Amino acid sequence: xxxxxxxxxxxxxxxxxxxxxxxxxxxxxxxxxxxxxxxxxxxxxxxxxxxxxxxxxxxxxxxxxxxxxxxxxxxxxxxxxxxxxxxxxxxxxxxxxxxxxxxxxxxxxxxxxxxxxxxxxxxxxxxxxxxxxxxxxxxxxxxxxxxxxxxxxxxxxxxxxxxxxxxxxxxxxxxxxxxxxxxxxxxxxxxxxxxxxxxxxxxxxxxxxxxxxxxxxxxxxxxxxxxxxxxxxxxxxxxxxxxxxxxxxxxxxxxxxxxxxxxx
Numbered sequence: 001x002x003x004x005x006x007x008x009x010x011x012x013x014x015x016x017x018x019x020x021x022x023x024x025x026x027x028x029x030x031x032x033x034x035x036x037x038x039x040x041x042x043x044x045x046x047x048x049x050x051x052x053x054x055x056x057x058x059x060x061x062x063x064x065x066x067x068x069x070x071x072x073x074x075x076x077x078x079x080x081x082x083x084x085x086x087x088x089x090x091x092x093x094x095x096x097x098x099x100x101x102x103x104x105x106x107x108x109x110x111x112x113x114x115x116x117x118x119x120x121x122x123x124x125x126x127x128x129x130x131x132x133x134x135x136x137x138x139x140x141x142x143x144x145x146x147x148x149x150x151x152x153x154x155x156x157x158x159x160x161x162x163x164x165x166x167x168x169x170x171x172x173x174x175x176x177x178x179x180x181x182x183x184x185x186x187x188x189x190x191x192x193x194x195x196x197x198x199x200x201x202x203x204x205x206x207x208x209x210x211x212x213x214x215x216x217x218x219x220x221x222x223x224x225x226x227x228x229x230x231x232x233x234x235x236x237x238x239x240x241x242x243x244x245x246x247x248x249x250x251x252x253x254x255x256x257x258x259x260x261x262x263x264x
Contacts, residue, residue, distance in 0.1 A: 015261045016227050017057040017234035018248055019212065020241045022047055024093075025065040027077060031238050033190030036158075041242040048081045051241065054248040056087060057263060060182070060236055062113065062140075063093030064157055075107045082108020090138055092182075098127050105132065113182055115140040116155040119162060119169070122176055129177025137180075138212075139173040141166055143199060144186040151199055158186055170203050180210040182236065188216030190239055195222055200230035212236050220246060220254035227260050 022029045022044050029047055030038040041047075048059055061081060063074060078091050091104050092113025101112050118125055118139050128137040142158055143151035143166035151166035170181055183203055185196035195213045204211040210233035213226045217237035226232045240246050252262045 014233070015057075015263050016223075016232075016255065017212075018055075018223065018251055018255075018262070019058045019060050019090075019234055019236040020047075020051040020056050020248065021060040021062060021214070021236050021238045022081075023062050023064045023238060024074070024077065025063070027074065029242070030064070031190065031242055044077060045080050045084060047242070049084050051248060052085055052087050055252060055264070056248050057234070058088040058090060059085060060113070061089065061091045061109075063091075065093075075103055078104060078109060079107040092138070092140055097124070098131055101128055101132060101136075105136070111136050111138050111180075113138040113140045115142065118173065119153060119155050119164065122172065125173060125176040125178050129179070134177050134179035134209075137178050138182050139170075139178040139180070140182040140184065141170055141173070142184045142186055145196075145199075149198065149202065154186055158189075166199075167202055167206075170207055174207050174209050178209060180212060180233075181207060182212045182214060184236075185215035189214075191216050192218045192239055194218050195226040195230065195232075195235065197225060197230045200226055200232050204231040204233065210234060220251045223251050223255055224258045224260065227255070228258070 024044055028040050029042045029044050031041050032038040082089050088110045090111040090113050091109040095112055095114050096117045104112055142154050144154050146152040153162045153164040153166045153169050188196045193216050195216050200213045212234040213232040214236040217240050223235050226235050255262045
């Protein structure tokens with residue numbers, strides 16, 4: 001990425017997005033801490049309907065066991081969730097080819113999220129962007145802190161370290177045609193200790209595409225912090241919504257009072 005555009009954020013000024021996430025395994029929505037100790041939190045279809053009712057801007061569906069089990073995403077379940085939604089719907093997990101992407105789009109997904117497959121074969125990003133448009137291609141980066149302002153890409157549901165610099169990988173994903181980066185902090189995931197602000201800020205201020213912050217949301221103030229202090233374009237959360245600690249309306253009302261533009 002050239003220096004002339006490295007600090008230009010093309011999505012600035014838009015409404016900030018709140019995105020609940022459905023981590024799905026065995027046909028059920030689950031949640032853990034640092035990708036481990038998964039617990040059942042509900043039916044994906046019912047949760048999708050409820051989050052749309054609460055005012056979610058988008059919905060993320062991640063089949064978190066697909067890659068580790070070396071199988072494709074559950075297309076029937078995706079179709080069942082999509083049938084009840086009128087908001088943008090992103091699906092990830094087990095996507096290995098352009099054929100998988102097309103099947104997911106035919107099943108009702110609006111965007112696809114790729115992670116391990118992109119690391120294994122970066123050309124897949126360009127293939128999706130060329131065939132379906134960059135706006136359809138979300139690259140998920142699971143990152144683990146490995147030094148001062150340094151993060152390493154981890155794959156296969158957080159089970160495999162890659163020695164790849166996460167920030168440099170984010171730059172390459174943009175250059176290959178990714179439309180958005182879903183940036184998840186392994187260290188913060190499920191802890192409810194707040195988003196990893198230094199990590200999100202490093203990506204959001206350097207990349208000219210949207211960065212979705214993920215991992216660690218504690219309360220509505222966490223969203224204020226990640227938008228005001230780290231320049232995220234969107235924020236994703238699971239635990240605080242699944243456990244009914246806060247609603248999406250609670251988060252948006254807090255953001256609005258803080259002067260942050262959201263769709264109410």
